[in-house]
């Protein structure tokens with residue numbers, strides 16, 4: 001076991017992780033950013049198309065209307081301090097990015113192109129790199145990080161656990177996948193920015209790295225996870241062909257959806273908004289059509305975009321082209337679409353500075369919870385990443401600056417980590433391969449903890465996840481040579497199991513249907529609003545409810 | 555249907571696999587099939603599966619292509635040939651230092 005030191009350790013290098021690194025480094029603290037994939041190229045940020053923001057284009061728009069939209073969309077679960085922070089900072093943070101080289105897309109008249117997104121009362125979605133906005137932001141942040149003497153980056157390193165001394169997080173225990181060398185990284189503060197949890201489900205828009213590690217790491221450090229039952233299913237993602245299953249279609253507001261009887265079913269669910277409604281409502285409507293036997297052969301519904309095809313080609317060229325290459329030309333063909341796991345609205349509880357209740361632990365981006373409540377508005381995830389990435393970076397650097405010395409790491413921590421890594425790297429010949437464990441978790445979550453839930457289904461999910469835990473003791477790992485996918489899968493499977501249990505436990509205690517949590521045994525809203533809270537003591541999960549310091553919405 | 559796949563490994567040898575495949579499978583789908591059912595030691599990178607992150611770039615039938623985007627095609631002899639990109643350090647099999 002080798003020991004390394006840094007002032008601030010950033011785990012994950014999507015838009016949130018890289019933002020926090022860049023802002024933390026402005027304090028001249030040493031920042032180490034690590035990623036289990038390639039820095040700036042392995043998270044959901046890569047796929048993001050647009051970002052919602054206030055800026056020079058906001059003629060009629062202002063902070064209050066933005067706040068109102070987030071609050072309404074959050075179904076009463078969004079924390080006001082977080083919403084305030086987002087609306088307050090977004091314009092300045094995007095301005096920083098443009099000063100550092102990000103070029104926003106412009107329309108024919110050379111004005112910044114602004115478009116409408118479902119759920120926002122005014123057009124406020126902008127883009128860069130012709131709709132490859134996430135990539136554009138990552139390029140800009142990577143360039144900025146590379147130019148800093150204070151930032152060091154490290155690819156192909158997975159975080160296995162966080163290390164605590166007393167109640168303080170003092171570092172992380174990681175494995176370099178390239179040579180299987182374990183490290184204990186000692187630091188003044190950790191910023192967790194490991195993205196989402198889409199890989200807990202069989203069909204997802206998320207990259208392969210979105211295995212929910214950060215939620216599991218947060219739990220293991222003793223932090224609270226809030227509203228973990230609030231999993232956003234992107235309502236309109238490709239169902240077929242299989243090679244693009246889960247691929248998101250952004251232009252559903254320009255489209256018409258039909259069930260297998262040829263009926264435009266949104267007329268029954270949302271007579272006014274039709275398809276141009278929020279994601280929770282659309283996903284529940286589509287899943288209900290399919291559950292009631294009005295779905296397509298592959299368990300989806302039909303999307304027809306032919307009437308607005310010129311707008312589609314103009315605003316979403318990447319999506320149009322990719323589907324075209326796989327045999328679906330939206331100009332002439334209907335596509336089979338359905339909900340796919342997309343975004344975790346719940347997450348590690350933070351305050352407006354990105355700090356958790358655990359000293360030394362900050363969280364930003366999708367891994368943090370409490371901002372988006374029960375339904376994230378489209379294009380607010382990137383805004384979240386750049387605003388709270390910056391806030392977590394700045395506050396962690398300030399805290400690091402105030403600490404007189406590096407918090408201590410002792411021999412017993414090293415020993416525990418050493419024993420853990422030996423166990424992980426020892427070949428074993430059991431009954432089940434790690435990828436099969438991951439698949440089992442996905443099947444359970446897909447069957448029982450998807451868009452439509454029931455009490456019985458959640459109970460079954462809990463029991464089946466317990467069985468997976470038993471099976472986990474009987475894994476087969478034959479390849480322990482460096483860059484072993486089996487070792488990576490086994491570490492991820494452990495994180496996935498812990499997070500899946502947190503989601504199921506939170507879903508069980510939310511005895512109502514709110515936002516993305518739709519339980520047919522509790523179909524209506526409870527009279528009061530509350531957060532579900534998951535916490536872990538000595539490896540045992542416990543669940544409770546807590547009040548929301550929210551806005552106006554119910 | 556069976557597909558003959560030939561992969562240049564970092565050990566210096568070339569391995570051959572006979573993989574079941576369907577018409578719309580990508581090269582990445584084939585590699586997943588190999589990892590699961592043929593050889594758990596095969597190493598390859600990928601992330602987004604939508605052609606954006608470019609971490610799955612490799613030599614496919616002699617040309618640099620994204621394995622998540624490339625629908626399987628064989629050469630005249632019916633073989634799909636995979637190799638790491640020629641430039642830069644190879645970490646293992648098809649995985650480059652990035």
Ligand SMILES: Cc1cc2nc3c(=O)[nH]c(=O)nc-3n(C[C@H](O)[C@H](O)[C@H](O)COP(=O)(O)OP(=O)(O)OC[C@H]3O[C@@H](n4cnc5c(N)ncnc54)[C@H](O)[C@@H]3O)c2cc1C
Pocket residue numbers: 011012013014015016017034035036037038040041042043044045046047048049050051052134157158159160193194195196205206207209210213214248342343364365366367378379380381382383385
């Ligand atoms: C296809 C798609 C399209 C989207 N479109 C939009 C959009 O148009 N607008 C919008 O606002 N939002 C969009 N979203 C959502 C948004 O992209 C994400 O919520 C956001 O980018 C998450 O950023 P992040 O920095 O929190 O995490 P990510 O970008 O996911 O980065 C997390 C990083 O952490 C690393 N990591 C994970 N676990 C570990 C570990 N244990 N150790 C080390 N490293 C680890 C991963 O490899 C990854 O690089 C989209 C999401 C997807 C999937």
